[in-house]
Amino acid sequence: MQPGDTGDGAGVTRALLETLLPHTGAMCLLAAVERWDAHSIVCHATSHLEHDNPLRCEGRLEAIAAVEYASQAIALHGMLRAGARSSPRVGYLGKLSAIELTCDTLDASGEPLVVRVTLCAENRDGCIHEFDVSAGGQRVAHGRILIAFAQT
Numbered sequence: 756m757q758p759g760d761t762g763d764g765a766g767v768t769r770a771l772l773e774t775l776l777p778h779t780g781a782m783c784l785l786a787a788v789e790r791w792d793a794h795s796i797v798c799h800a801t802s803h804l805e806h807d808n809p810l811r812c813e814g815r816l817e818a819i820a821a822v823e824y825a826s827q828a829i830a831l832h833g834m835l836r837a838g839a840r841s842s843p844r845v846g847y848l849g850k851l852s853a854i855e856l857t858c859d860t861l862d863a864s865g866e867p868l869v870v871r872v873t874l875c876a877e878n879r880d881g882c883i884h885e886f887d888v889s890a891g892g893q894r895v896a897h898g899r900i901l902i903a904f905a906q907t
Contacts, residue, residue: 776831778827782809785800785870786801786867789869793874795872796835797870798827798828800824800868803868804862804867818858818895819856821856821870821886821896822900825884825898828870829872829882829886832884845905846903846904847903847905848901848902849881849902849903850901851901852899855894856896857895864895866890869889881901882901882904883899883902884900
């Protein structure tokens, strides 16, 4: 599977994730892509269970860190959708809204995370995504993220 293809995420390896995302090493939080299409992506992560997760503070990985997991899924979705486009759009997290957290820490359940992101709207200035992060079948975070594109 190459950027620009759609379907299951079987060909999206960890090595490919690190080439598509601006983060590498421990800061590349996602482990795998289950599936994606033009409007959505479903990713999996286990990095929230690692004691050396770079988002941990005083041994805790607060639930608000789910926003970073969702943001990385949004960036990955954009890169996969862009395909062979020569220069991907640079985006900045512009606004968070309707954020709901249903736990204190992301690692409370000990289960892998499922990160679902859906593209709600997009124009030349930015895009809005809705996200759901769950662990063990239970929602741990939900909300909307507005991404503002850099003007070139």
